[in-house]
Amino acid sequence: MARRITATDHPTDEAPLLEVTDLRTHFLTPAGRVRAVDGVTLTLERGRTLGIVGESGSGKTVLSRSIMGLLPKSNVERTGSIKYDGTEISGYSQSEMQAVWGPEMAMIFQDPMTSLNPVMRIGKQITESLRFHLDMDKKEANELAVGLLRSVGIPEPVKRLREYPHQLSGGMRQRVVIAIALACGPKLLFADEPTTALDVTVQAQILNLLDAQQRERFMATILVTHDLGVVAGRAHDIAVMYAGKVVEKATAKTLFSSMRMPYTEALLESIPKLEYESHTRLSSIAGRPPNLANPPKGCHFAPRCRYAQPQCVEEEPPLVEGDVPDHHYRCFFPVGTPAGEEALARNKAEGRTIHGDDVEVDVSVGGGAN
């Protein structure tokens, strides 16, 4: 039953591990077609970490689930190409994907409480995939599970195998989820908001663990989060998503040193920083992401953007390459360029700065939530 996909039989080392081209995932709902992922293109090399950043509703989770083929079939329309290790997998059926999940790709979910089975022992949950994919017998799988638990930093692994999820703390549960994801030695690991449900201290531990495991196993990782702070020191490349599209894409260094997209800038500014004095006014992003069933014309971020000009409302900016190679963004008036400065100055002069401090005049009620 553990049929391997052809890709592993003919490893093509030249091809990037993951190549996603013009991926679109649309949900067909009574309210209309929701364009959750709308034309995303990205590549990921072996051993690299890609951070996908965006607010709730920006499509980052749907993107990772689309790539992994975890979305339901009904009322979902997925087009575009997903090449894994040189093999096109977008047309794979559920049973074909089963050979991919585990040994090739694995996912860590946000909430460790709900992603573990509460009535199954930890050991069983880890060894399940080992026995299915790697044809191990019980004893062998158990030994490997002990090693896995030890490698993710769980004390007394032998005892833990016999325990249930409720007997562990939130951080320990997330470690178990990581152990399950790593069990079959995936080459591509999706971490979907792996630390959002956890405390800051535990978050640091879990991110360090992911870092170490990734280096040790030379895995490619996609780290999905809403917090730019989380990916800053951990990801090689960062893609910022907004309203189903990648709006800025660059190496972490480039993105932080010369960000071009006003949305990225606004996301970064909304993080409360430790070095701020207390009671520093945070700049937040007014409003909220658009309704994806009926997105605004032009740049989707324009209604919340303080650089926005009449052109932005009319025309959708294409993904253009910046001065630095591999730095792409979608903006007519990029941050830190003369055009952007001018646009901002013009908006300020006309008193049109839509920015965080403006009380949210409720444009969105009845919008995105339908």
Place this chain on the structure above:
Amino acid sequence: MAGSGTAHLRDSDDIVLRVEDLTVEFPVGRGRTVHAVTGVSFDVAKGETLGIVGESGCGKSTTGKAIMRLNPIKSGSVTFKGTDITHLKGNTLRKLRQDLQMIFQDPVSSINPRRTIGNVVSEPLEIWHKTDGGDALVDRVLGDVGLDPAIARPKRRHEFSGGQCQRICIARSLVLDPEVIICDEPVSALDVSVQAQILNLLEDMKERYGLTLLFIAHDLAVVKNVSDRVAVMYLGKICEVAAPDDMYHRPAHPYTAALLSAIPVPDPDVIPDTGDLAGDLPSPIDPPSGCRFRTRCSRATDRCTAEEPLVREIGPDHYVACHFPLIGETAPPAAETPVGSPGSPNGSA
């Protein structure tokens, strides 16, 4: 750390809320007890925001609920505007809650899904028969929190985003014009961009309504941003109390330093801290003797096992409960002060 003591309590006339030696315990069967909060003291002056920060399970929410009298108080006292409210019952207790309001962590589940927002926000007024001019008041608070009253009132919670639901919860707590609002992790369920909106809103509302806030959260960066004074808690005890900027520049407690280093910095050149803080919180059923932080502390010695540190002043308005703080002097040997005997989790409480 994790010490008792009252050295940090202030003796001033404008103290609105004072908690002294608060102990909250929960029985968990077979004669065992969860020592959720043990000997915690703090005070909040009028118009001040006190931030309480600590990991999950440190007792910060239990403390907040105990002040609201939603949790049983085993010992200690809570004084609100000079009145001891620890033993209030029935109607007097209910009346008190007009002045003491609370905002909860999950804004969506704290709004009744079947009622309209207008109804949710005006209910406190109906309960207290303050319906005269109630409609106008509801409109005003909804407007103040940034929602259009005409649009929002007839809708129900599923038509709002998480951030908007938190705005509604804030409006509901403001409608009775309370003195103190206890915010229990008000932003941890929200995105960073929305988090900034809500934090700014809380600051605005504090000014407009003359509020005193108790702000509970696990993220020190968030707490630091809104607070005038910060108390760090660990396993049911207070570790450090200081002004936020002072605490950030000169953390005295090893735990505070660990909390600070755990916050991710949005700068790719900063190498993430590899973690001073190993392991998990010990069980509150059987907390460590002496200093409760010693099992995870790199500076712990035998003294930390034997003797519980008391809160003491190490700088102007900077208090710490640690024998060997990162700044200031080592605690003098305790002679006359009663300390927790080894093994007793609440010895000095």
